[in-house]
Amino acid sequence: MAADLYGDLVRTGLGRKVVSSLHLPNPVRLRRYAPQAPLIEGPVVVAGHGAAPLASPITSMLTSSAIDVLGEVPADGRVGAVVADLSAAEHPQDLESLRAVVSPALKGLATCGRVIVVGRPPQAASTAAQSAARQALEGITRSIGKELRRGATANLVLVAEGADANVDATIRFLLSGRSAFVSGQVVTVGDGQPSQPADWARPLAGRVAVVTGAARGIGASIAEVLARDGATVVAVDLPAAGDALASVANAVGGTALQVDVTAADAGRRIVDHATTRHGRLDIVVHNAGITRDKLLVNTDAARWHSVLDVNLMSILRMNEVILGDGGLRDGGHLVLVASVAGIAGNRGQTSYAASKAGVVGLTRALGSDPRLRDRGITVNAVAPGFIETEMTARIPLGTREAGRRLSSLQQGGLPVDVAETIAWLSQDVNAGVTGNVVRVCGQSLLGA
Amino acid sequence: MASTPRRAAILGGNRIPFARQNGAYAQASNQDMLTATLDGLAARFGLAGEHVDEVVAGAVLKHSRDFNLTREAVLGSALVPTTAAYDLQQACGTGLEATILVANKIALRQLDAGIAGGVDSSSDAPIALDEGFRQTLLAANRAKTPAARARALARFRPRQLLPSIPQNLEPRTGLSMGDHMAITTARWAITREAQDELAAASHHNLAAAYDRGFLDDLVTPYLGLTRDANLRPGTSLDKLAMLKPVFGRGEGATMTAGNSTPLTDGASAVLLASEDWAAAHGLAPLAFFVDGQDAAVDYVSGDEGLLMAPVYAVPRLLARQGLTLQDFDYYEIHEAFASTVLVTLKAWEDTEFCATRLGLDAPLGSIDRARLNVNGSSLAAGHPFAATGGRIVASLAKMLHERGPGSRGLISICAAGGQGVVAILEGA
Known part of the structure; x- marks a missing residue:
């Protein structure tokens, strides 16, 4: 690196x-997650507009985690995070409540502090004014993200009517160091049947997770983080990467499965391995991906096909088995890895952007698939921005520096930042979050 | 007290791709290669932090510092440090002999799970001091006075500085293994064409096995090598026919570098366990170990060929198991040389040989050649002596598993010193 x-x-x-x-x-050096560390160094200001229906469950969750919760900014001005519940906003004039809660908190906001805005999905608004107010939250939150400095982040959580009980996991994630490189994002929380982990330090205990492309880089980090959170990890990569894969599998106490994800029987071999060796399959992370960068004018069919086949079509094929009978269990989690390149596009990355934009489309479709919703299976994607890996280390210096600095957090993320986001999306307590594409990009200006 | 023998299951294996001498593994020691192989096995079967009772492995070409080679490899691997380990060596029979030992201990309930393996480096070979120089140094070390020490050292001669490099020679005959085999090849009139045909098939079969992913869960890449370096998928009878004979003399010389195995570096390991242990770890047995047999021939003062011992071992094994040579779905006959395999098959078909040498009423007969070394063997993969047994056991176990329960496979491996080890596996 x-x-x-x-x-x-x-x-x-x-x-x-x-x-x-x-x-x-x-x-600044970002605050990153450690299992025994508090979610956030308080105090956390929780306030909102009107009845602020989500303020009270969030307050009790924080209080039970021994975090100091205040109704307003304290006299010394020092605040770890501010949570503004605008879910009761009916009209753009109600947005003044948000300004009144958040504005005084910004000056004394801690390094790597957090601003979390909570609202309702605009699509479900009953009046035009309500929809306008709800949509405004996105613009406000993204702007706050760009205003914040010193590693602080701002994110918006849209909670569907009736899903208030499902917001826990998302608030925890956004307050904690797990979301170090996530800013300017909108997470939608819907219905589902979340189950609380017995131990928040090991939320994936007893779970079996498959990670493709696990031999190095982001994939290896995903394997490590899922294992740290308690999961038994099946590390999958190409046979030719088997030695690095074996090191990863042994380091996390999991098993290595050498299989090319583009092989016709890859899905079957993955499911068989997980279920016969480990007795179940709870989490699948489709991380395997390649780049074959070339300007479109110079891209031949073979190059084009290899990128789309590995990054997108292999997922479609494997999902037939993974989401079929005897595959991923009901209530399980599928996490895909998209890319900011798939949202913003990148010169010389047409095939890559095609595959990653395709992953976004696939995630949205599976996230709203009624059969999967009935089975309680969540499908989400993360879209990494500039992450410090062997791959980005090969980018020419100027472009690399631009990639690092052109973001609200003014630095590249680490593989662990992507992995932490995936681990959050793999929790059963997160059952209400599906069909989301969460960028892990430090609020990169690209494609924003 | 539970004392009834039980079945030992073969759960799978791992090996690193085999490299040609002074190739990709030129700088790797036996310990390096065996450690990497155990790590790959641990990763494939989730053994990191798990207890495995014993690891038994060995090397043929071994440094004196490697007196505890297998245990040192275990300590450097992902296996728990409380895993017992020891070395075993029977030349090219090492890997299979280790498998038989572990299987027998499991059958006798002395072990629940064990690993059998082997490793050899022909590149990182031990180099010894000249024997005269060594005696001089030992004498000097024994001397009690400076004067006596000086007298002892005075016996040193400069030519003693030439090191003694291990050679592939039989100590009692001074002939290389190839020279020995050339005698047997000529005696049995094995043609050059038949040998080249067998060699080409070995390469084509192994290449096809790689291409269809058969080795995906048998091999873990090492030091940049992802397939056996010796493998020549594009070889043909025409290409093989162009090679000059390297063993034997004159007109009748038929053995070339193409139909003999090259010196190779590599390692392999096989995981065996009781059925209970396998079930408790979510591992499905690929095959069961049925029986094994050793034999040796008098190639020094008698008139039997150096590599003929398996020919003698197999009928004893078949008789004990009440089987005929035709009762097998697969035959794995180690290709030390193409002619070794062909002589073995011819001897079993020979009425007079079977009667006079093997004491059989009727010859063992011929086998269906389509069942022989179907995924290639040593001519293609290479032959790091002690690693060959593990390669064959793991591969055959997987083939039998694919074939189905009750399928049967026969392994035959010849070894230096006129020895041979054979074994039977049954599909699970």
């Missing part, structure tokens, strides 16, 4: 002076 020299420089005394006098980007 190429060293983030600039990121290191700004953390030195001289570097800080230069950066602040020239108004250069000033990235």
